[in-house]
Amino acid sequence: SVEAPRLCRDCRELDLPRAFAEADEFFDANWDLVLGLRQRNSPSFTGLQVATLGTRIVPDEKAACQLCRFLWDVRAGDAADDGYHLRSFPSFWALPFIKLSSGAIRSNHRRAPSSVLAVVPAHLSDQGEIRARLLGHGSVIFRAPASVTNPRFVTARPIAPIADLGLVSDWIAFCAKNHGPGCLETKGGRGKRSKTVAGFRLLDCATRLVVEASVRQRFVALSYVWGAPGGTADAAALLRWPKVVEDAIAVTEALGLRYLWVDRYCIDQDNAKEKHQQISNMHIIYQQAQLTIVAAAGSDSNYGLPGVSRLRETLPSVSVSGLDLLAVPQDAYKSIRESTWWERGWTYQEGVLSRRRVVFTEHQIYFECGAMVGYECFQLPPSAFHSPSLLNQERFIRGGLLSGFSGVESRGASSFRQTTSAHKDVRDVAASHIRNYSHRKLSYNTDVFNAIQGILTSLQIHTVLGIILPSSPAGLFPGSSTPPAETRRDLCAGLVSWWHESPHAIRIPEFPSWSWVGWRGNV
Ligand SMILES: [Zn+2]
Numbered sequence: 001s002v003e004a005p006r007l008c009r010d011c012r013e014l015d016l017p018r019a020f021a022e023a024d025e026f027f028d029a030n031w032d033l034v035l036g037l038r039q040r041n042s043p044s045f046t047g048l049q050v051a052t053l054g055t056r057i058v059p060d061e062k063a064a065c066q067l068c069r070f071l072w073d074v075r076a077g078d079a080a081d082d083g084y085h086l087r088s089f090p091s092f093w094a095l096p097f098i099k100l101s102s103g104a105i106r107s108n109h110r111r112a113p114s115s116v117l118a119v120v121p122a123h124l125s126d127q128g129e130i131r132a133r134l135l136g137h138g139s140v141i142f143r144a145p146a147s148v149t150n151p152r153f154v155t156a157r158p159i160a161p162i163a164d165l166g167l168v169s170d171w172i173a174f175c176a177k178n179h180g181p182g183c184l185e186t187k188g189g190r191g192k193r194s195k196t197v198a199g200f201r202l203l204d205c206a207t208r209l210v211v212e213a214s215v216r217q218r219f220v221a222l223s224y225v226w227g228a229p230g231g232t233a234d235a236a237a238l239l240r241w242p243k244v245v246e247d248a249i250a251v252t253e254a255l256g257l258r259y260l261w262v263d264r265y266c267i268d269q270d271n272a273k274e275k276h277q278q279i280s281n282m283h284i285i286y287q288q289a290q291l292t293i294v295a296a297a298g299s300d301s302n303y304g305l306p307g308v309s310r311l312r313e314t315l316p317s318v319s320v321s322g323l324d325l326l327a328v329p330q331d332a333y334k335s336i337r338e339s340t341w342w343e344r345g346w347t348y349q350e351g352v353l354s355r356r357r358v359v360f361t362e363h364q365i366y367f368e369c370g371a372m373v374g375y376e377c378f379q380l381p382p383s384a385f386h387s388p389s390l391l392n393q394e395r396f397i398r399g400g401l402l403s404g405f406s407g408v409e410s411r412g413a414s415s416f417r418q419t420t421s422a423h424k425d426v427r428d429v430a431a432s433h434i435r436n437y438s439h440r441k442l443s444y445n446t447d448v449f450n451a452i453q454g455i456l457t458s459l460q461i462h463t464v465l466g467i468i469l470p471s472s473p474a475g476l477f478p479g480s481s482t483p484p485a486e487t488r489r490d491l492c493a494g495l496v497s498w499w500h501e502s503p504h505a506i507r508i509p510e511f512p513s514w515s516w517v518g519w520r521g522n523v
């Protein structure tokens with residue numbers, strides 16, 4: 001480097017190259033700790049102590065020492081009076097999608113991990129809490145790829161202000177090759193029904209015109225939030241594409257595709273009949289798209305996609321003793337759950353129904369298809385955490401966030417295959433989706449049923465205003481004979497199967513009170 005970094009006396013005494021080298025060696029020799037496995041009654045692993053920092057690291061602006069400032073910026077939350085420790089961990093700890101305590105990694109991917117460092121509040125002594133803090137705060141310190149002498153398994157990819165979309169192409173190519181073009185086609189969902197949607201239109205990125213098209217055309221879908229309803233857009237503003245659409249056009253073209261579907265511009269908003277038809281076929285549209293671009297940053301359509309036209313914030317980094325150190329962003333799940341996109345009702349089924357999702361968060365790009373996840377900030381081959389037997393994969397990889405089932409914080413993500421498993425009752429699947437969906441917000445009361453209809457239709461289950469009906473509802477309707485006892489029992493079960501988690505549900509007068517759609521509140 002050109003300019004020698006100014007370090008305080010304490011920091012000059014920290015031998016970081018040696019700390020990394022010792023940790024690399026220690027974790028190579030102690031795989032049980034790497035995997036989070038431990039013997040019964042042995043203490044849980046809370047990191048290898050590198051140095052006691054105490055209370056000497058202080059808030060940003062007061063620190064004259066570059067390393068002190070860096071350590072403060074990447075600390076894993078606030079400490080008590082006893083201050084901080086600098087500890088090392090195996091890099092598996094930094095991968096949010098890896099389930100620790102899993103023997104599966106041992107057999108499949110036993111390769112030397114790189115070690116990482118973290119600034120941990122000294123009072124923390126629980127393994128699970130420490131890992132959650134490291135992931136939630138973006139508190140893992142990696143060596144930059146150039147600073148790692150012997151190439152090791154997991155390294156960090158620096159997050160540049162503008163994203164390299166070649167990475168997204170690689171993920172899509174890997175998915176198409178290993179999971180098939182439709183990425184794990186679901187039973188009865190994709191592929192079988194006649195794929196025509198009347199009045200379907202696409203935005204042609206080459207001419208910038210909205211043209212009539214077939215849903216069999218290769219296209220990209222966009223999932224985003226419009227912004228506050230009822231805004232008074234002037235005529236000139238209506239003629240321009242909002243920034244998120246401009247950016248999505250750029251991404252579509254960078255991925256070698258030509259057509260983009262954007263609800264607001266591809267559905268004729270003034271044609272009630274056509275609008276209704278497209279809403280009822282939303283599942284076909286999102287399932288037919290090659291991928292869905294998810295705009296999970298900002299609160300309206302003029303924010304744009306971070307890393308495309310919008311420059312991303314650079315994360316803390318520092319160069320000391322010949323080492324380039326950098327921090328990785330917080331877990332992409334956290335960024336997505338904190339976004340306005342995640343709060344909204346319509347986007348729920350857009351995430352669930354898509355076959356591949358490329359999510360632009362404030363900090364990085366996240367990829368999720370039916371069988372794998374990709375994080376921009378980690379450099380590792382997609383095959384590393386991908387098992388040819390996808391069922392086996394569940395043992396060591398956390399399930400997807402957007403494919404459903406993990407919408408409620410604290411409940412954690414569940415398996416990728418749940419949506420496609422033939423053994424799972426589709427009515428249970430539908431009930432899980434309804435539960436997750438009821439946490440979302442809608443601008444218009446009347447949308448409460450429309451915005452989840454695509455999921456219910458694609459599962460091919462019978463519902464009346466959101467109430468899940470028995471598998472054979474024929475006997476329930478006027479003019480037919482008395483339904484069998486089993487059918488009547490299932491209907492009663494459907495009517496009493498939902499309840500509100502809080503007592504403050506608000507009545508939605510447009511819908512009957514006997515269904516959850518008649519109320520606003522979590523069920
Ligand atoms: Zn210092």
Ligand SMILES: [Zn+2]
Binds near residue numbers: 175176183369371372
């Ligand atoms: Zn896939």
